[in-house]
Amino acid sequence: MVSSYNLNHLECVNNLIHNLKLLSDYINQFIKDNYKDLYMKLNKLSLGPFVLRPFGIFSIISINYNIISKYH
Numbered sequence: 001m002v003s004s005y006n007l008n009h010l011e012c013v014n015n016l017i018h019n020l021k022l023l024s025d026y027i028n029q030f031i032k033d034n035y036k037d038l039y040m041k042l043n044k045l046s047l048g049p050f051v052l053r054p055f056g057i058f059s060i061i062s063i064n065y066n067i068i069s070k071y072h
Contacts, residue, residue, distance in 0.1 A: 020061055028056035
């Protein structure tokens with residue numbers, strides 16, 4: 001789940017991913033409670049046996065390092 005690009009930050013990135021899992025669990029539950037049809041479709045979506053889904057209905061979370069962007 002973590003890029004090996006910079007091993008100096010591996011522990012920090014692993015901690016961040018662990019904490020993002022808590023946030024994604026909350027978001028998954030919100031979508032399930034308020035957008036049941038969308039949640040069911042995303043939950044059934046299969047991207048193949050090699051695509052993990054550690055964030056519930058989301059297959060990835062992207063973290064942009066040293067990048068400034070507008071809210072989206």
